[in-house]
Amino acid sequence: MFTAANLQVIFDLLTKILIFLERPIVQLQIILIILTFLITWLLSKSLDFLRFKSKLPLKLNKLNQKSLIFINYLQFPLIALTLLILLNNFMNSQNWVNGLVIRTTTVTIIFTLYRLFLSISYIIFHKTTVKHYHYRFFIPLVLLFIGFQIINEITDIQQLANVVLAKFFDGVITIGGLLQATIGLYLWIYALSGIQDITYRLVKNKTTISSGIIEASLTLIRYLLIGLAILIALTNLGLNTATIAAITGGLSIGIGFGSKEILSNFISGILLLFEGALKPGDVINLDNEMATVKKLSIRSTTIITPNNVEKFVPNQTFLTSSVITYTGSDRVIRLLLPVGVSYNSNPEQVIELLIQVGQDHPEVLTTPPPSVYFIGFGESSLDFELAVWLDNPIVHKRVTSELNLAIWKVFNQHNIEIPFPQRVVHIQNN
Template structure:
């Protein structure tokens, strides 16, 4: 009886429920594969919980290690599955090797396969990661020791990053026997094909290179472009990012800085002159108006004493005597705050001295009333 049950169970477990060629999948195979998949799932889940519980998932290196462990677990699960199915690992590797080395196309005298493309992508990806690490190291460590200004540090670190990426691409090409001379024909044909459709992108990239080296604007500069005022926070190859006073981030093509007039409030000297226009009523003592405006400037803490404030009597307006108050500040970023402070102070002092700020008026004279 026991023997009969054993034979029945054995036939059930080793019975092929799926077949493909010489290979078959039995109930026992499925029973062994399921624990492998479940173990892979639970190990990865425990790993994710550990990283979240420790609050370390924000660190880049830990994310990378976690990702590598996940791929390693998937690979081990894959190997366990094919071993259970009785597939020889050498056969699997031979198949993968044949697929990877299958010739996709020929570039001049060089055969390009899937393996070539994958390795080139890996090398270029590694170059970008190395570029970021080296760029950050130079920006925050090396350049910091020499007290280099922020804009120049940004330009130099960007150049170093692009140089590392270019070297990585050259190494990838040369390592697989792709001669740079072989790319000239391909690049020429490709350039003619996309030249017309990518004129703007090419112009923006060239403009980005010009900005990084000529540095008409730098990271941290306060600029006025197309009636928009903001701080340059990042300069990329194609476009730059400007943060406005409203904390809006504008993505501006680099050609805008090259082809248009840009007011750089931070270029050279950070000092900025502000003009406050104000009118007083006819009949007002102009000397008192001038002294009151100067008093308002001196009472505003953010206004510089050197150069001193200046008041000019500009013109006789239609309904007012028009004055202009010129003051200097040491930081363009506080321009609007200083203007607001001056407006408040001028109104306050004018009220104290009895100076009237008029508004436009029109007198209508009627010669006769129609009967």
């Protein structure tokens, strides 16, 4: 809880901040820094306009798309850094105090290196993956760094971090401990996720180990490190070992009663990862709906339907129920199209035309080749089946539609009738 001493510390810090901001040379530096970044923004927008008018982005795109990425990410920080260096030199020539400008220049250098790192990442790695960590990890990290630099310039950040917010059991919660236990834990979790992704790609490309075993091992290590980080976070909150043991013991009892499903999904996820029964990119049929596996995690599996709808399926579903996979050993599937023609048709001609339709479609495999089966004599039709092979199960519905349309056209050209069921009703008068 807050004490008079803690309140006095915060009051003294606020007083120092106000005194610092009231100094004319500090106000001058703040105004100059704001003007510098305003000019930077105007120059950056002007360069964007000139590039657009001269169609330079289009030329760069054709010549080297990577150059355009570097320009987009480094243009603003490099202009700002140049102007800040000029401002520093000017203030030194006038013998003005420029500590705040120097600190801003240092932060801008760090920011420039960060933007350089981002541009290289977008060039090397997949855009969606980099974008995910860009907004959820790197931006919070940079903002945190800049915030600490600003606070450290104004006051003693260590003194502020040691301010006690509350007492909990036998420990005390400080501002610094609370930040480490929240923001620090958040950044640690995302850092581990990024390290796992990079390690998975490197190990997968350099070894012959099953991708499922690699992903399962890395996932287990990540969760262990997250658990260790949680313990460290609790320690930073001022909790001793006995208190942590009491809290985790109480939680374990509650978890034992209410987390049977969670534990089952966790174990199922480990088994799925180690066995490699499902992999990202696999095409499955779940509840009579085709979908593509996007991601496997410890608790659930993310799948995407052809309608671009994401579903999170509990892992135990894949171990306790029947699931059809079209890509278990390979991605090749057979597509059967039933076709009925009138009894006036020549079966040999029908077979020849159906095989030709299958061969003409660009997505039908030539090996195995298309085949036709004369499966029987219906009530009003001769019944056939066209069998074709595809190497992409997810397109089977579209290919079926295109093949049916082609069959309709070729039958019309050769005057082959596709009959429909007919019934003759006799009405007897009594």
